[in-house]
Amino acid sequence: xxxxxxxxLLGGTYALIAIGLNLQYGVARxxxxxxxxxxxxxxxxxxxxxxxxxxxxxxxxxxxxPVAFGLNWLIYRVMMVPLxxxxxxxxxxxxxxxxxxxxxxxxxxxxxxxxxxxxxxxxSYLAVPIRIVGDTYALNRVMAFVMAVIICGLIYLWLNRTRxxxxxxxxxxxxxxxxxxxxxxxxxxxxTFALGGAVTAVGGAYISTFLTLDASTGVVFTLKAxxxxxxxxxxxxxxxxxxxxxxxxxxxxxxxxxxxGLTLAAAYAMFITILLFRPQxxxxxKPT
Amino acid sequence: xxxxxxxxxxxxxxLALSMMHGPAFADAHVDPIxxxxxxxxxxxxxxxxxxxxxxxxxxxxGQINARGGLNVGGTMHPVEIIEYDDQxxxxxxxxxxxxxxxxxxxxxxxxxxxxxLNIAAAPIFARYGYPQITSTAITDQxxxxxxxxxxxxxxxxxxxxxxxxxxxxxxxxxxxxDIGSKVAMVNVADAFGIELAAAARPALEAAGFDIVxxxxxxxxxxxxxxxxxxxxxxGPDAFLAWSYPGDTFxxxxxxxxxxMDVKVFYxxxxxxxxxxxGRFGAAAENIIGAGGVNADSQAFQDxxxxxxxxxxxxxDYWASAMMYSSLQVLEQAIEGxxxxxxxxxxxxxxxxxxxxxxxxxxxxxxxxxxxxWTVGQWQDGVFRGVASTGRxxxxxxxxxxxxx
Numbered sequence: 001x002x003x004x005x006x007x008x009l010l011g012g013t014y015a016l017i018a019i020g021l022n023l024q025y026g027v028a029r030x031x032x033x034x035x036x037x038x039x040x041x042x043x044x045x046x047x048x049x050x051x052x053x054x055x056x057x058x059x060x061x062x063x064x065x066p067v068a069f070g071l072n073w074l075i076y077r078v079m080m081v082p083l084x085x086x087x088x089x090x091x092x093x094x095x096x097x098x099x100x101x102x103x104x105x106x107x108x109x110x111x112x113x114x115x116x117x118x119x120x121x122x123x124s125y126l127a128v129p130i131r132i133v134g135d136t137y138a139l140n141r142v143m144a145f146v147m148a149v150i151i152c153g154l155i156y157l158w159l160n161r162t163r164x165x166x167x168x169x170x171x172x173x174x175x176x177x178x179x180x181x182x183x184x185x186x187x188x189x190x191x192t193f194a195l196g197g198a199v200t201a202v203g204g205a206y207i208s209t210f211l212t213l214d215a216s217t218g219v220v221f222t223l224k225a226x227x228x229x230x231x232x233x234x235x236x237x238x239x240x241x242x243x244x245x246x247x248x249x250x251x252x253x254x255x256x257x258x259x260x261g262l263t264l265a266a267a268y269a270m271f272i273t274i275l276l277f278r279p280q281x282x283x284x285x286k287p288t
Numbered sequence: 289x290x291x292x293x294x295x296x297x298x299x300x301x302x303l304a305l306s307m308m309h310g311p312a313f314a315d316a317h318v319d320p321i322x323x324x325x326x327x328x329x330x331x332x333x334x335x336x337x338x339x340x341x342x343x344x345x346x347x348x349x350g351q352i353n354a355r356g357g358l359n360v361g362g363t364m365h366p367v368e369i370i371e372y373d374d375q376x377x378x379x380x381x382x383x384x385x386x387x388x389x390x391x392x393x394x395x396x397x398x399x400x401x402x403x404x405l406n407i408a409a410a411p412i413f414a415r416y417g418y419p420q421i422t423s424t425a426i427t428d429q430x431x432x433x434x435x436x437x438x439x440x441x442x443x444x445x446x447x448x449x450x451x452x453x454x455x456x457x458x459x460x461x462x463x464x465x466d467i468g469s470k471v472a473m474v475n476v477a478d479a480f481g482i483e484l485a486a487a488a489r490p491a492l493e494a495a496g497f498d499i500v501x502x503x504x505x506x507x508x509x510x511x512x513x514x515x516x517x518x519x520x521x522x523g524p525d526a527f528l529a530w531s532y533p534g535d536t537f538x539x540x541x542x543x544x545x546x547x548m549d550v551k552v553f554y555x556x557x558x559x560x561x562x563x564x565x566g567r568f569g570a571a572a573e574n575i576i577g578a579g580g581v582n583a584d585s586q587a588f589q590d591x592x593x594x595x596x597x598x599x600x601x602x603x604d605y606w607a608s609a610m611m612y613s614s615l616q617v618l619e620q621a622i623e624g625x626x627x628x629x630x631x632x633x634x635x636x637x638x639x640x641x642x643x644x645x646x647x648x649x650x651x652x653x654x655x656x657x658x659x660x661w662t663v664g665q666w667q668d669g670v671f672r673g674v675a676s677t678g679r680x681x682x683x684x685x686x687x688x689x690x691x692x
Contacts, residue, residue, distance in 0.1 A: 002517070010511040109330055118329055118338035119601075120533055120558075122567055129545045138513070138545045211510065212537040214335035216376075220508050248511075255514035261477050261504040 002135040003256045004249060009137060011248025012145030015152055016203030017221050018228035018240050023155070023196035026235025027172045028189040029090055030080055030097040035225050036218030037108035038197050042068065042204025043213045044112060047121045057125055057209055058143075061202045072197025076190045079104065084186065090175075105218065112215040122212040140209040147206050151199060156237050168192055172235040173285075227267070231274050233284025242282055246270070320368040321358055321628060323349075324388030326409070327401035331376025335533055337401040339561055340424065340607035343599040345369060345398065348615040350598050358619065361626040370394060378408035385409050389416040395628045396618060403427055404479065410437045419621075419634040423614035424607050426450065426480065428487075434655040439634040441617075441651055444610050445660035445677065447480075450578055451487035451530075453662025453675045454554055457576065457685055458526055459495050466687050467551045472501035472524035474515055474539070476532050484530035484556065500524050507532065516542040526552035533558030536577075537567060544571055544691045551687045552576060560606040560664055560671045572666045574688040579606025580664025580673030581646065582681030591645040605664055605671035613644035647679055 021035045032038075045064050049055040079100055087093035126140040159165035170178040171185055171192075179185050204221075207213075228247060232239030247267055254266040274282065327341045328334040349369045352358060357366040370392050372384035381400050388394040389412070399422040400409050406425040413420040414437040421441045427433065428446045461467045471492055475481035481504065492499055501522035505515050512535060519527055520543070527550045529539050536558035543553065558564060559577020568575075581588050583605060591612060595603045603609060617637060622628060625636040641650035649657050659678035664671045665685060674685045 003514070006511065006513050006517075009513075013510060113329060113334075118334040120335040120339070120537075120561070120563060122537055122563075124541075124567060127541050127545060129547065136546060138542065141511075141513075210538070210541065212534045214338075216330045216332060216334045217534075224510075252511070252514055255505070256518065259503060260474075260509070260512075260515045260518070261506065263509060264506040 001133060003252050005132060005135070005137065007249030007252030008245060009141045009145045009248070010252055011245035012148035013141070013207060014224065014228055014244035014248050015148045015241050016144060016206060018225040018244055019152055019155065019237065020196040020200030020203065021225040022229045022232070022235070022237060022240040023199065024193050025229060027168050028076070028080070028193040029093050030101065030193055031094050033098060033101040033222055034105040034108055035200055036220065036222035037105050037112070038068065038072070038200045039204035039207065039221045040213050040215065040218045041108065041112065042201030043208030044116055044121065045201070046205035046208045047123055050123050050125060057205045061205050064205055065198045065202050068201035069194045069198040073190055073194035075104070075197070076193040080193065081186070084189070109215055109218065116215060118215050120212050120214045122208070125209040127210070138210060144206040144209065151202065152237065152241050155199070159237060164188070227271050231271055231281055233281025236283040239281055239283030318357070318363060318365055320366045321360070321396070322368050322370060322392060322394045324385070324392060324394035324397040325369055325371045326374050326381055326384040326388065326397070328376040329373035333376040333402050336557070339604050341401045341611055343595060343601055343603070344608060344612045344615060347595055347598040348612065351594070352619065359623050360628060374400065374405065376405070378405055381405045381409045382412050385412045389418070396630070399423065399614065407433070410440050413437065414439065417630050419630060419637060421614040421617055421637070423611040428483070430656045431654050441637060441655045443614055443649060443657040443660070444607065445662065447483045448487045449660065449677050450662050451484050452491050453677070454528060455488060455491040455495055457663050457675050458497065458552060461552065461685060461687070468525040469497050470500045470522070470524045471497045471526045471528060472519035472522050473499055473528040474519060475504050475530035476507050476535055477504040478507045478532065480532070480557070481530040488528065488530070505535070509535065512538045513542055515539070516546050516548065520546050520548040524550055526550055527554065529555045531556050531558065533561065537564070540568060540575070544568070547691060553688050561604045562602040565666060565669055571691045574665060574667065574686045576663055576665040576674065576685065577671070578663070580661040580671060580676070581605050581609050582679065583670045583672045585681055587645045606661065609645050613646045613649060616644040617642045617649055
């Protein structure tokens with residue numbers, strides 16, 4: 001039981017890491033390799049606010065989210081729109097955006113170094129035990145899990161219950177047809193990209209309460225997010241959530257019952273197995 | 289407009305990253321001694337090098353130039369530092385050393401950061417005849433390396449010494465009746481962690497300890513709860529972790545949350561960082577870890593004060609002082625030899641003993657500094673050395689009592 005809960009908590013962390021990338025890739029078609037850096041920026045902000053003005057990460061996110069939203073909207077307008085205009089096919093846009101955001105990740109690492117320095121940073125927030133059905137867990141991880149549930153739930157409801165959400169799903173499914181029915185694809189793509197970035201930054205703020213980060217750690221999270229998004233199926237929020245939880249539970253079971261050294265191997269084994277049998281991911285649609 | 293700003297920003301950032309020069313000099317008559325520095329400013333090891341490596345170079349260069357420079361045969365030469373970021377990538381380290389040797393025509397090049405990057409750069413240092421005084425390389429291959437690269441020097445010690453130092457602390461505590469013989473040991477699945485665990489395992493068994501939990505975890509694991517729960521459930525008297533900074537922090541936090549009831553709690557790299565005490569405060573009291581210094585010595589106190597004044601940051605209680613002492617060795621060797629001829633300076637390093645912030649450094653026939661700190665302990669907010677292979681100033685180990 002405690003293994004399952006540990007796994008679910010870890011899965012929540014993974015969902016926070018991956019859900020933003022899913023939005024960005026699924027709708028805006030930008031495979032954002034600077035995703036991890038955005039997460040670290042979120043973590044840095046929470047760290048800075050907590051140590052300097054004593055602001056709780058739970059409150060920091062209310063400032064962080066709009067700022068990150070604006071920043072990512074700018075990145076899309078300035079960096080991505082020329083690529084979108086130039087791209088003749090989806091494939092070309094993906095390749096171009098991979099290269100562009102790869103470059104962006106270096107710029108962001110450089111900026112973080114200049115602003116914060118290269119030191120490790122962490123702080124103590126809610127690092128207290130909480131008892132759930134007889135076992136102890138770290139409260140900050142439980143808090144991150146709850147936030148992951150809330151964020152994923154809101155995104156899911158927004159995509160499925162609102163008109164904007166429906167338009168976004170339409171773009172993810174058939175961008176050309178979406179334009180024909182009067183959906184402003186570029187505006188909504190920018191919006192989704194920005195939203196994805198904001199969610200990632202907020203995720204970073206929660207994650208920084210229990211992980212030690214430094215300016216260069218972003219790539220670790222980018223890789224994890226890529227695996228989860230691809231496993232879950234591109235452009236489907238449910239897929240990402242399920243994949244994140246599966247991965248968390250699997251790693252936790254392997255660590256507790258077999259050997260912690262094999263968690264990485266197990267994660268990649270699951271990744272390969274899913275891709276072998278469902279190349280489009282758990283919830284992905286077959287390419288037509 | 290926006291695009292141009294972004295490009296400017298990019299250009300400025302990359303320029304700043306690759307070309308951070310030392311202080312400029314007004315005196316144009318004397319040629320400065322050009323000293324190259326290559327180490328991570330980005331990449332996985334950047335966090336460690338930012339604490340232990342780079343600040344010492346800034347501190348040292350500032351001190352040398354403040355006193356007019358290095359005295360080479362009666363003339364004072366200021367030092368000029370040329371810094372490169374190797375991105376924690378051995379290929380980049382080698383390229384940067386080559387560039388420093390051929391294009392920047394550096395008179396000396398400081399040893400890179402970390403074991404792997406130092407070993408990767410050793411052939412290129414040897415090819416251009418630069419002495420390589422390492423301060424952050426931990427290896428048991430000293431004899432082989434110094435035979436192959438005669439101008440490579442080692443100061444931080446070997447993994448065998450570090451592991452046996454930790455075991456020795458346990459043995460002393462057990463013999464005094466303070467702890468039982470059950471040990472839980474974990475390690476990061478990386479060259480460092482694997483080598484240390486492999487050295488500790490036979491040493492623990494030979495000393496009659498019972499290893500009740502023994503496990504590794506991949507580098508960058510995002511949740512170490514299963515590891516900590518597993519170790520705690522085995523009911524150990526002592527917990528040993530051959531860990532890197534990220535996992536050192538995570539293991540400590542989770543053990544605190546889990547309330548792991550051990551009398552000895554050991555983590556490796558990162559335990560000696562001031563940020564560790566900053567993060568855990570009183571809960572870090574009596575935690576032991578790799579490294580240590582004679583923290584109460586006047587030499588270290590002076591060094592610490594100068595480090596804080598020059599860089600605004602505290603040095604750590606292990607590699608920082610070691611790194612600074614390697615710069616002192618270079619400084620004394622250049623001034624003692626009275627030349628910047630690299631072969632002569634290298635020979636001078638082999639033939640002489642050096643007074644440094646960590647005490648006397650006298651390299652043996654294998655270019656190894658045989659006296660180094662192996663274990664330190666947080667006592668009253670200071671990480672004091674408790675075990676060494678021949679350093680003075682060790683204090684008594686205390687038992688960990690809870691996490692408050």
